[in-house]
Amino acid sequence: MIKLSLSRISFIGYVVVVLIFLILPLLIVVPMSFSDSRFLSFPPSSYSFRWYETFFNNPGWMSAAKTSLIVAFSTALIATPIGVAAAYAINNSTHRLMRYLKIVLLLPLIVPIIIVATGVFFIYALSGMLYTIPGLIMADVMLALPYVITAVTAGLHGFDQTQEMVARSLGMNRFRSFMSVTLPQIMPSVLTGAIFAFIQALDETMVALFISRGQNQPLTVRMFTALRDEIDPTIAAISTLLTAASFALVLLLVLARKQAPA
């Protein structure tokens, strides 16, 4: 049994307080969403599903939710193969250029998001992609690429490349040997990358604020506007749903990792 000294107890106490600080805001939203009142008093005086009904019965919120899901799925679908190809190249090549290209691919994480948003707004205004769904998807693909590449590169590091060499020396072409030997073994990290891409697209707000409008506004942009103008508990209902979705995806991520060979 570890001796519980005073300093040990105060350290544990401090850690617990910080953990409460981290988790409390996530928990507070849930009871708010079941409130029966318009007001943001906590705890709510009585409970109901009315804010969930408001959300599901409002065509505006529904079309925003649809846009968000379409954009998030498409982003994961496009960013994952592009990111896997790039990660494979980064892992296999010793070319001088690769070092610089690697930094280029990390840039979406380095450049402050407001600058990314301004730049994308400009290039879309020129090319007529402004306020379109494909425009939203491509912007999210760019922002998701570093996540996919980081996840897949980590997976490739743990994979013994000679296995692919063996498949190729036995007569398989490169693409087939990758698909049938390498890909199945790095699948957990590819899935991780895909889920990162999905969540990033679902959460993205800043760029979408600049390049979406009306029918094509994702959920986050509508939430942002609602939060700035007038807060009502519909936001709490949506927040609860979003948080539940995030948790489900993180759980999926943990399961994907568990399947990875140790």
Added chain:
Amino acid sequence: MKATVVHDHFPPASNRDASLGYRRREHALMLLLMSPAVLVVFVLLLIPLGWLIGQSFYADGFTLEHYQRILTERIYWNTFWVTFRISFIVTLLALLMGYPIAYATSILPRRWSMLVLALVILPFWTSVLVRAYAWLILLQRSGVVNESLMGIGLIDAPLALVHNELGTIIATVHILLPFMVLPLYATMQKIPKDLIQAGASLGGSPLHVFTRVFFPLSLSGVLAGMTLVFVLCLGFYITPELVGGGRTVMASMLVSRNIQLYSDWGAASAVSVVLLICVLIIFYVVSRLVPLEKILGAK
């Protein structure tokens, strides 16, 4: 004759040619595989950045007036000062809160440390908007924090916790704390347990072992976490806009307002360029000490 036979079996020259050709094809293939990703970033980020830099020097011809305005007008100075001050405070608070958490995960039994880590990661994957909303509920005049403080008699009237700089700092620390904890955790995981035991067996008190052995070895994580939090905070927009109630103006809000309210692209791009240069300098300096991948790994 003999030489030809040897040559047939071990063709050194042509082998070198073949391997050179193979390597060229290999390079070409790898660059090809890289190209879709690079193309996306090039078109959607690098070209616009070039244009933005151009705009910052442009008003019917080359000019430095946008930069002059940043240097001379109070609002610009003020905004950068507020942005750096908030980022500094947030980074310091995140370190003070994040280091013990990461340290706890490195010394606790595995089951407990996984629980702590899960509690750090869950908010990480929750929308920034959801968290901004939660802090509005918690910190508003009749919010949970004010009501409970008044309930236990610590204060008589509600404190102004939100729609100001204080609220912005609280919510921003909450959002950026995981970015501090994760690189710290990754670094602490790699510190060999033997070293700590060796320090203890040589007669060092726990505090002594911590300050002389553990802490110095965790410094690269401290640097990575602080850099990430500071840089992310410099570019924060959504949280100060919502929780700060638009009154705490940070650099990115200045960019957005110049575009959306005044359509002043010159001013917006000059502010963007200054912000970008600050971020790049910080990354460059820190990347001399800690590899870039390590800093961005957690993000």
